[in-house]
Amino acid sequence: MRIRLYNARILTMERKRPVFEGEIWIKDEKIAFVAEQTELNRAEVKESYPKIAWDIELDCKQNLLMPGFKDAHTHSAMTFLRSYADDLQLAKWLNEKVFPMEAKLKKEDIYTFTKLAVLEYLTAGITSVFDMYIDPEAVAEACIDMGMRCVLVSGLNNFTSSLKQMEKEYLELNKRSPLISYQLGFHAEYTCSKELLCGVSGLAHKYRTPVYTHLAETEKEVLECKRRYGMTPLVFLDSLGLFEFGGGGYHCVYMTQEDMEVLRRRRMYVITNPASNMKLASGIAPIADYVKQKVPVAIGTDGPASNNCLDMFREMFLVSGLSKIREKDAASIEALEILKMATTGGARAMRLHRADILAKGKLADIIMIDMQAPNMQPEHNIPANLVYSGSKANVLMTMINGKILYRNGEYNIGESPQDIYKACDSILKRMLSE
Numbered sequence: 001m002r003i004r005l006y007n008a009r010i011l012t013m014e015r016k017r018p019v020f021e022g023e024i025w026i027k028d029e030k031i032a033f034v035a036e037q038t039e040l041n042r043a044e045v046k047e048s049y050p051k052i053a054w055d056i057e058l059d060c061k062q063n064l065l066m067p068g069f070k071d072a073h074t075h076s077a078m079t080f081l082r083s084y085a086d087d088l089q090l091a092k093w094l095n096e097k098v099f100p101m102e103a104k105l106k107k108e109d110i111y112t113f114t115k116l117a118v119l120e121y122l123t124a125g126i127t128s129v130f131d132m133y134i135d136p137e138a139v140a141e142a143c144i145d146m147g148m149r150c151v152l153v154s155g156l157n158n159f160t161s162s163l164k165q166m167e168k169e170y171l172e173l174n175k176r177s178p179l180i181s182y183q184l185g186f187h188a189e190y191t192c193s194k195e196l197l198c199g200v201s202g203l204a205h206k207y208r209t210p211v212y213t214h215l216a217e218t219e220k221e222v223l224e225c226k227r228r229y230g231m232t233p234l235v236f237l238d239s240l241g242l243f244e245f246g247g248g249g250y251h252c253v254y255m256t257q258e259d260m261e262v263l264r265r266r267r268m269y270v271i272t273n274p275a276s277n278m279k280l281a282s283g284i285a286p287i288a289d290y291v292k293q294k295v296p297v298a299i300g301t302d303g304p305a306s307n308n309c310l311d312m313f314r315e316m317f318l319v320s321g322l323s324k325i326r327e328k329d330a331a332s333i334e335a336l337e338i339l340k341m342a343t344t345g346g347a348r349a350m351r352l353h354r355a356d357i358l359a360k361g362k363l364a365d366i367i368m369i370d371m372q373a374p375n376m377q378p379e380h381n382i383p384a385n386l387v388y389s390g391s392k393a394n395v396l397m398t399m400i401n402g403k404i405l406y407r408n409g410e411y412n413i414g415e416s417p418q419d420i421y422k423a424c425d426s427i428l429k430r431m432l433s434e
Helices: 043-051 078-080 090-102 107-123 136-146 163-173 193-205 218-228 233-239 257-265 274-279 286-293 310-329 333-348 382-388 415-433
Strands: 001-012 020-027 030-036 056-061 064-067 067-072 126-131 150-155 180-186 211-215 247-251 269-272 295-297 368-370 397-398 402-408
Touching: 001 368, 043 150, 043 415, 064 333, 067 269, 067 286, 067 295, 067 333, 078 107, 078 136, 078 247, 107 136, 107 397, 107 415, 126 333, 126 397, 136 150, 136 163, 136 180, 136 257, 163 180, 163 193, 180 193, 180 247, 193 211, 218 233, 218 274, 233 257, 257 286, 269 286, 269 333, 274 286, 274 310, 286 295, 286 310, 295 310, 310 333, 310 382, 333 382
Parallel strands: 001 056, 001 064, 067 126, 126 150, 150 180, 180 211, 211 247, 247 269, 269 295
Antiparallel strands: 001 020, 020 030, 064 368, 368 397, 397 402
């Protein structure tokens, strides 16, 4: 498939490269050419592109092309719990609502509810997700069938999965599809025995690969770990050698200076989830401190049970707003820095180095933003517009792996969204009656 996206404004997210007018050419799953209009006007270039037999030529009408958002932490199949267990304390939310319903899930349920999440990701301009859930195989199959790029991570704990199962998934799912990759991980320090954690460390060393986990999400989590081991969760986990090859922590709300030093030394990523942390009253992560101390940050929505919206525009705004409140400083983080977290930062946290920016040879994971909408005008600062006034309504197109999956409100996923909604409703009726 050869696609020409022309008459566009382009934000490549390359360092210090501003928005420019130009076009992007795509061949199969990769970007073949990114050019500014001045370059396109050169005679030799003008002579070459009329000779190409384009499958699609799309006039972008001066709208913005940019890398898709990377949702760096989610639990996609938890769409089945959206608005089911709201306005509750975290412990009650988990133990009385979430866990009993999850016990009723079948593999085919996870597959269907993941497809529902993918529909929402596409409308929000999200082109990759970093997903942790009960059955990675079911999530992988749903994403492959829908054309979604997904990095899976194990949610191993004392009650689900096993070291043997995680190793099997690591070896098999990393070969499954160009859209799918898999990283080692575990749910959290407080749901894993020391013996199990040592086993994860052993696998990380065996394959020389990073590890990811929920980390320092609540004050209670940190205090209980200190009582158990005399150390914060990150310092304790690092003492077991878990992060010798890098990795990352989801949430990272309650971190000490010693934790910061571990993050830097191990080149770990912080993956912040502001809407979820706010909704569950977990706290506000010290994002400005991470930026100052050069700890790389990515952004995730968390799952649709604790957020309930899979919307990176909202997350970007909250990263900014909550940081300003926490630091009592309106200049705590610049908008462009936050946009980097939602795009290039997420790609690098997820080890999707071929999908971080728009450049020749990179994967064609591209979104188009409506710049004619009133909330995008005037255009004093396009990155600031995206962070502070952008919304899902501004997403005109979502392309993943060189395939346009969503455009102007229409899906190109091989099935009707209404059929997915009906399937989800049928499953929920069964679960609620059990």
